[in-house]
Amino acid sequence: MTQVRFHAEGSRASVTPVFDRLDARFGEEGAPVSMVELDEAADRHEVSVYFEDGDEVDADAVHAAFAPLSPAREDLPDIDWMASVLADLKPVRAGRFLVHGAHDRHQVRPHDLAIEIEAGQAFGTGHHETTAGCLEMAGRLIARRRPRRVLDLGTGSAVLAIGVAKLARIAVTATDIDPVAVRVAAANARLNGVHTLVRTSVATGLEGGEIRERAPFDLILANILAGPLMRMAPQMAAVLTPGGDLVLSGILARQRRAVLAAYRGQGIYHRATLWRGDWVTLHLSR
Numbered sequence: 123m124t125q126v127r128f129h130a131e132g133s134r135a136s137v138t139p140v141f142d143r144l145d146a147r148f149g150e151e152g153a154p155v156s157m158v159e160l161d162e163a164a165d166r167h168e169v170s171v172y173f174e175d176g177d178e179v180d181a182d183a184v185h186a187a188f189a190p191l192s193p194a195r196e197d198l199p200d201i202d203w204m205a206s207v208l209a210d211l212k213p214v215r216a217g218r219f220l221v222h223g224a225h226d227r228h229q230v231r232p233h234d235l236a237i238e239i240e241a242g243q244a245f246g247t248g249h250h251e252t253t254a255g256c257l258e259m260a261g262r263l264i265a266r267r268r269p270r271r272v273l274d275l276g277t278g279s280a281v282l283a284i285g286v287a288k289l290a291r292i293a294v295t296a297t298d299i300d301p302v303a304v305r306v307a308a309a310n311a312r313l314n315g316v317h318t319l320v321r322t323s324v325a326t327g328l329e330g331g332e333i334r335e336r337a338p339f340d341l342i343l344a345n346i347l348a349g350p351l352m353r354m355a356p357q358m359a360a361v362l363t364p365g366g367d368l369v370l371s372g373i374l375a376r377q378r379r380a381v382l383a384a385y386r387g388q389g390i391y392h393r394a395t396l397w398r399g400d401w402v403t404l405h406l407s408r
């Protein structure tokens with residue numbers, strides 16, 4: 123469906139009250155309102171409100187909300203936004219893995235471990251530092267020792283589970299708190315030909331999703347966030363084999379020490395850290 127955008131430019135001080143008025147007047151009706159910094163040094167900002175083509179737009183109300191700024195109207199072309207976002211995403215290399223969309227299949231080289239992701243509704247296209255960090259760390263660990271039971275906790279698009287299943291040719295338990303992510307994960311596993319190896323289910327943390335039945339694991343990958351990862355440390359220790367490996371990410375560099383301390387308290391010790399941008403990926407083992 124096409125969209126109509128009303129937009130105006132001004133200083134932060136002039137667009138902020140316009141944003142608040144647009145949000146109060148149209149936000150509840152479901153019209154997205156945005157404020158974007160165009161040039162920080164020059165204090166240029168832009169405020170916009172979007173309507174679907176079929177919406178009854180009250181032009182007087184729009185102009186009143188923008189006043190004293192005068193909005194311009196733009197008719198946006200009918201674009202499949204998700205497809206166009208994915209088309210813009212370049213393939214990502216992480217160790218031996220190449221994460222790519224369907225449009226970049228031709229870029230796969232003979233020795234690449236290719237992971238094709240067409241996810242729109244689940245996190246994990248490989249572009250985030252934490253995903254790439256986990257893939258690289260998992261690749262290094264599996265090159266040294268082939269795991270036997272693997273858990274991908276917070277699987278999102280299943281990018282990590284697919285990578286491990288392809289590399290080690292073993293079953294991977296892939297869980298997520300979000301049922302939509304789990305559906306996307308299952309579809310991606312099928313797309314990559316590893317649906318018989320990647321077992322997806324909904325689970326919150328380490329509860330449910332057949333985690334306890336399949337435990338203990340000798341490799342657990344969890345790219346979540348520092349807070350939940352620290353809270354989960356005791357349960358994580360309970361499902362990790364002695365000598366088992368843990369790859370954790372979603373952790374900002376400044377949170378690294380706190381996460382390591384939480385796991386040290388469970389007898390799980392730091393082995394290596396990968397630094398990518400503001401993020402770290404940790405390898406720990408019991």
Ligand SMILES: C[S@@+](CC[C@H](N)C(=O)[O-])C[C@H]1O[C@@H](n2cnc3c(N)ncnc32)[C@H](O)[C@@H]1O
Nearest residue numbers: 245246253276277278298299300303326327345
């Ligand atoms: C940052 S994404 C990581 C996705 C993918 N594993 C990757 O590395 O790109 C985190 C995922 O964890 C899930 N998640 C967050 N909290 C969770 C919890 N307590 N238990 C299970 N999954 C959780 C989210 O729904 C999301 O899909």
